[in-house]
Amino acid sequence: MSTISIIGSGGMAAAIASLSVKAGHTVEVMARDGAKARTLADELGAGATTRAFGAAPAGDIVILAVPYSAVLNVVRQHGEVLAGKLLVDITNPIRSDFSGFLTPEDSFGTQEIAKVAPADADIVKAFNTQNASVLAAGPIEGHPLDVFIAGDDAQAKARVSAFIESLGLRPMDVGKLFMARTLEHACMLWLGLMTHSVKHGNFSIGVSLPG
Numbered sequence: 094m095s096t097i098s099i100i101g102s103g104g105m106a107a108a109i110a111s112l113s114v115k116a117g118h119t120v121e122v123m124a125r126d127g128a129k130a131r132t133l134a135d136e137l138g139a140g141a142t143t144r145a146f147g148a149a150p151a152g153d154i155v156i157l158a159v160p161y162s163a164v165l166n167v168v169r170q171h172g173e174v175l176a177g178k179l180l181v182d183i184t185n186p187i188r189s190d191f192s193g194f195l196t197p198e199d200s201f202g203t204q205e206i207a208k209v210a211p212a213d214a215d216i217v218k219a220f221n222t223q224n225a226s227v228l229a230a231g232p233i234e235g236h237p238l239d240v241f242i243a244g245d246d247a248q249a250k251a252r253v254s255a256f257i258e259s260l261g262l263r264p265m266d267v268g269k270l271f272m273a274r275t276l277e278h279a280c281m282l283w284l285g286l287m288t289h290s291v292k293h294g295n296f297s298i299g300v301s302l303p304g
């Protein structure tokens with residue numbers, strides 16, 4: 094079992110943290126509002142702790158569970174304490190009116206994060222296509238939810254895959270880091286389905302394998 098550091102204390106932080114605790118991982122919550130971090134850690138129980146926002150995370154895996162509009166500054170603020178860490182980018186750089194992306198035309202969120210992270214930090218995109226409450230609720234009709242991942246470093250992806258699997262979810266590798274852009278567009282697909290077809294957020298995008 095691992096120690097997982099989560100930066101943020103909102104919906105996604107709570108969903109991933111609670112699955113992590115159930116799986117036997119040790120969780121530490123790092124949020125700009127220390128009281129919110131403490132509340133989440135208390136709710137999680139199982140020895141979950143807090144650490145000051147900006148301090149060196151104890152975990153080798155660090156989940157970036159803040160809005161995209163904040164994440165570049167959050168990573169810059171942490172700076173070298175993230176050196177050598179495996180950063181998991183769960184963000185969706187999408188405008189609040191769903192009209193497009195917050196990233197430069199020739200880039201995507203994970204790439205922008207990689208630019209400001211320490212050079213020896215690994216970065217893997219994951220979890221961004223799963224809704225927080227669906228994630229927290231667990232398998233649908235007995236099938237584990239699919240968590241798509243993208244990244245350049247095979248070892249880092251293997252570690253994130255093992256972590257995802259330990260949570261009772263199915264890791265689905267979609268390729269190198271440039272595919273994180275596609276995963277960010279996949280969140281737009283989810284939002285389009287929610288708005289125009291499904292009409293609520295209680296659903297999951299996944300892969301169906303016949304047989």
Ligand SMILES: NC(=O)c1ccc[n+]([C@@H]2O[C@H](COP(=O)([O-])OP(=O)(O)OC[C@H]3O[C@@H](n4cnc5c(N)ncnc54)[C@H](OP(=O)(O)O)[C@@H]3O)[C@@H](O)[C@H]2O)c1
Nearest residue numbers: 101102103104105158159160161163184185221223224225
């Ligand atoms: N919600 C989903 O279903 C979902 C699904 C997939 C991916 N995501 C992605 O997951 C990330 C977190 O989403 P969420 O739903 O958990 O959001 P949330 O509930 O709004 O929580 C956001 C967290 O980020 C913190 N934060 C906001 N601005 C910050 C800043 N400038 N500096 C430091 N911390 C800051 C908030 O702190 P305060 O409480 O102090 O404001 C809070 O702890 C986002 O990037 C989102 O796109 C969300």
